[in-house]
Amino acid sequence: MPNIDCEKIIQENLISVAGFAGMAALKAPKMAKTNIKFEILTEDEVLPLAEIVGILGEQSAFTAGDAAIGKLAHEQGSPIVAVLIGADTTTSDLNWNCGACGFDSCAEFNAYVKKNKSAGPYYGGPSCNWKNLDFGIAHSWACAAAWQMNVENRAQTSYGAVGMMLGHLEGCNVCVALSLGPCRDQVWYSRPDLKHSFDMKEHEQFMLSCLPQMQVGFTGGGYPMMKHGPAWGAEPKYLKMMEDPEWAEKHQDIIRRVVEVLEREKAKQDNA
Amino acid sequence: MPKILMTDWPPYTKADEARREGSIAAARLMANAAQTAPKAGGVDQIECELVYGQEEQEEIARKIEELSKKNPKNKMWYRIFRTEAVMVREADCILFIGNNRVGDSPLDLNCGWCGGSEMCGYVYNRKANKYGQIDLVEGKEERGDRLIDGPLCSFFVSDLGFAVGASTYMANKLLVDCRPLMSPSMAAGKLGICTNSSMIIALPVASLPKNPFVDVCPDYHYLSRDKLIKQARKNYAVSRQVHWFDYRSWYPKSEANEG
Numbered sequence: 001m002p003n004i005d006c007e008k009i010i011q012e013n014l015i016s017v018a019g020f021a022g023m024a025a026l027k028a029p030k031m032a033k034t035n036i037k038f039e040i041l042t043e044d045e046v047l048p049l050a051e052i053v054g055i056l057g058e059q060s061a062f063t064a065g066d067a068a069i070g071k072l073a074h075e076q077g078s079p080i081v082a083v084l085i086g087a088d089t090t091t092s093d094l095n096w097n098c099g100a101c102g103f104d105s106c107a108e109f110n111a112y113v114k115k116n117k118s119a120g121p122y123y124g125g126p127s128c129n130w131k132n133l134d135f136g137i138a139h140s141w142a143c144a145a146a147w148q149m150n151v152e153n154r155a156q157t158s159y160g161a162v163g164m165m166l167g168h169l170e171g172c173n174v175c176v177a178l179s180l181g182p183c184r185d186q187v188w189y190s191r192p193d194l195k196h197s198f199d200m201k202e203h204e205q206f207m208l209s210c211l212p213q214m215q216v217g218f219t220g221g222g223y224p225m226m227k228h229g230p231a232w233g234a235e236p237k238y239l240k241m242m243e244d245p246e247w248a249e250k251h252q253d254i255i256r257r258v259v260e261v262l263e264r265e266k267a268k269q270d271n272a
Numbered sequence: 273m274p275k276i277l278m279t280d281w282p283p284y285t286k287a288d289e290a291r292r293e294g295s296i297a298a299a300r301l302m303a304n305a306a307q308t309a310p311k312a313g314g315v316d317q318i319e320c321e322l323v324y325g326q327e328e329q330e331e332i333a334r335k336i337e338e339l340s341k342k343n344p345k346n347k348m349w350y351r352i353f354r355t356e357a358v359m360v361r362e363a364d365c366i367l368f369i370g371n372n373r374v375g376d377s378p379l380d381l382n383c384g385w386c387g388g389s390e391m392c393g394y395v396y397n398r399k400a401n402k403y404g405q406i407d408l409v410e411g412k413e414e415r416g417d418r419l420i421d422g423p424l425c426s427f428f429v430s431d432l433g434f435a436v437g438a439s440t441y442m443a444n445k446l447l448v449d450c451r452p453l454m455s456p457s458m459a460a461g462k463l464g465i466c467t468n469s470s471m472i473i474a475l476p477v478a479s480l481p482k483n484p485f486v487d488v489c490p491d492y493h494y495l496s497r498d499k500l501i502k503q504a505r506k507n508y509a510v511s512r513q514v515h516w517f518d519y520r521s522w523y524p525k526s527e528a529n530e531g
Contacts, residue, residue, distance in 0.1 A: 029440050031452050031473075062313075089426075095346045098458065099418025100429075100471060102398050120384010120391050127385055129374075129422065129429045129471065130454075136433015137440065137452070143310055144441040155310045155434075157383070174385060174430075 007077070014081040014181045015042060017151045021178055024145035025085050025138040032094055034087050034134035038142075039168050041082040046070060048265050049082065049177075052162045055257050059250060061206065065191055066158040070179070072193050078182035084163040085139050086172030089131035090117055090124060100129040122161040124173030135174060142178050153180050154188035165258075166265055212239055280480050284326055291479065295364035296324055298448040299477045302439040306369050309438035311431045312381070317373040318435045321466050324365035332366065333357040335459040342419070354492040356455040362484040362497060363476035367450075368460050369439060370469025371432040376406040378425035385426035395423045408470075419458045421470055429471060436473045449478045451485035 022038035030036075041049070050070035057064030073080045090113055092106040103109040106128075113126055139155060146153040159177035169175050179188065186192055198206075208215060208226075216239075217225040217232065225236045278291040303320035311317060323332065340353030360366060373379075378395055387394020400410030408421065415421060436452055443450035456474035466472045478484050489495040517524070 028437055029452055031454055031457075095343075096349065096419075096454070097343055097346070098420045098422075099415070100420035100422040100424055102394070102423030104416065104418065116388065116390075118384075118388030118390075120382065120388055122381070122383040123385040123426075125385050125388040125390075125426065126394060127426050129420075129424050129426060132385070132426045132429045133433040133436070133471075133473070136430035136435075137437035138433075139430075140309055140434040140437020141441055143434075144438060148445075157312070161383075176430075 010078070010181075010183050011042075011081075014151065014183070015040065017146055017149050018081045018083045018178075018180055020149065021083050021142040021146045021153075021180070022085070025142040028138040028141035030134045030137065032092075032128070032130035032134050034089065034131045034138070036135065036138045037086050037169050037172060039084045039163075041084065041163070041168070043074075043079050046080060046082050046159075047074060048166060048261065049159050049162045050074070052165065052258050052261050053158045055254055055261070056158070056162070058254055059247075063158045065194060065197075066156055066179075068194055068197070069187060069191060070159070073182045073187070076182070078184075080182065081180045082159055082163070083142060083178040083180065084160060084168050084175050085135075085142055085178060086160070086164065086169035086175035087131065087135045087138070088172050089127040089135060090173050092128035092131070094128070094130060096130065098130070101126060119173075122157060123164075123175075127173060132174070135176075139176055139178070146178060146180055151180050152183060152185075152187045153178055165262055167269070292324065292364040295448055295477045295479045296322065298443065298446045298479070299365050299367045299475075301446065302367055302442045302450070302475065302477070303369070305438040305442035306435035309431075309434040311434060312379050312427050315373070315379070315431075317371050317377075317428055317431060319370045319372050319466050319469055321368045321370070322365060323368065323465065329360055329363065329366065332456055332459055332463065333360045335463055336360060336455045339419075339455065339459055339462070351492070353455040355488060355495060356453045358492055358496045358498075359451075359453065359476055359484050359488075360456050360474075362478065362480070364478045364480070365476075366456060367439065367475040367477060368456075368465045368472050369432065369435050369475065370460070370466030370472040371428055371435070372466075372468040372470075374424040374428040374432065375421055375470025376408050377428075378406075379427045381427060383427055385430075386423060392425075395425060398423050419461065424470060432471055432473065436475065439475060443475070443477060447479075449480070449483040449485060450475050453485070 018040045022040065025036050025038055050067050053063055054067035057067045070080055092109055095106050097105040101109045103112060116126065117124065143153060143155055156177045156179055159179060160175040163169065163177060164172060164175045215227045217227050223238065225232055226239055228237050276290050277287045279287040280291060282288065299322050303322065306318050306320055336353050336357040340350050343349040378392055380392055382391040384391055400407040440450055440452065452473050452475050457472055460466060460472040460474055476485065493499060
């Protein structure tokens with residue numbers, strides 16, 4: 001019986017890599033002296049994030065895959081380690097007056113922010129673009145540090161934004177997660193664990209919605225048919241914009257369920 | 273037997289050019305790293321331009337000096353610009369990384385980063401647009417002569433940061449000195465560098481015995497190696513004429529030659 005439990009070592013080292021990645025984010029060159037923060041989430045701490053990401057994923061293909069991998073890794077006994085990296089980029093202390101925010105001066109921008117600071121679906125704004133740039137540089141260094149240590153990783157808005165919703169990185173208006181592990185080839189890219197998660201019909205509908213140009217017929221007539229199959233000329237079909245009450249209702253349901261999980265988690269924290 | 277002699281001095285000699293080629297090679301790899309950096313949705317958005325050469329760098333430095341007076345209420349601004357103009361002259365080359373989507377092709381995610389609850393409307397409401405396409409020409413006059421024609425898509429600005437991060441990380445691994453600098457970044461837009469990009473970041477690169485981007489003097493007059501050399505050459509020329517001396521006929525009296 002070997003003395004060293006390799007599975008245990010891997011999980012411990014993932015946390016070490018998370019620490020190095022966070023340190024790289026802090027060390028990264030900054031142009032606007034932006035204060036970068038990070039938190040490391042492990043084991044069960046990641047589960048509420050994955051749960052909410054999963055709910056949001058019911059209307060977002062990108063996000064759905066993020067949730068599925070996070071949950072699966074946990075079930076397989078090799079949970080991911082999430083480094084939440086964030087910053088408060090909503091104020092400019094630079095006085096560079098560059099115009100990148102849309103205002104002529106930092107003072108005008110700061111005055112506007114004071115009255116109009118608010119949360120969007122993922123992040124808060126308005127924000128100073130030099131601070132946003134610093135944030136990107138820092139996160140990039142974190143990714144590169146993890147990559148150099150040959151640890152599977154991916155920068156993810158999904159886990160980052162949900163992490164902030166759950167109260168992590170207080171005071172930040174932006175947070176992108178760096179998910180680390182499981183230690184295998186191709187977890188977050190190509191996602192072999194998600195095989196059989198869709199069929200060709202579903203994929204074709206997705207491509208039709210997202211890249212309709214691929215299937216637009218001759219446009220010279222002004223009302224092109226869609227090339228929906230070999231007999232598209234004989235059975236004409238067209239693309240039109242429409243409202244979708246069913247989709248809107250589903251969206252409301254998703255928001256309601258996300259709020260439920262957030263309240264449940266908050267109650268847990270309050271009781272702890 | 274062919275050989276390559278490399279040295280950092282005098283500047284722009286054959287041996288110095290050979291040394292600079294290494295920095296340029298590093299900068300090329302840094303540009304590749306900028307392209308492979310993580311990006312939202314993997315969307316193409318990065319353009320790079322590598323500038324090197326005495327005249328080319330001088331043009332950038334002079335534009336920086338011109339812009340040093342653009343923000344008179346900010347005293348630091350002037351000092352930063354004058355100091356970084358020196359750095360631009362001393363760098364071996366300058367890699368510019370621009371984002372050609374931040375200004376007119378937002379991610380359209382409605383994330384809220386640029387404008388909070390106004391979502392992508394923060395950008396679309398402040399720039400002319402038609403059929404979902406932002407027009408940077410219409411309304412430009414009202415926005416005035418800003419250094420950066422904002423507002424911008426913050427998500428893509430962050431992606432520009434990822435590109436700069438990957439690039440600086442590459443410089444770090446290649447052991448060349450590099451630092452993203454604000455003033456040449458601002459000057460780039462005015463000089464037509466990375467012409468399709470609304471936000472550009474300048475990364476001067478150097479492989480010199482002393483990193484020219486850190487440990488600087490408080491005043492750019494002391495920092496400027498050009499000024500030091502110019503002054504030294506002047507004083508050298510004058511000083512050698514003060515004591516008249518015909519080296520063929522005598523040597524000044526001293527304790528050493530008396531003994």
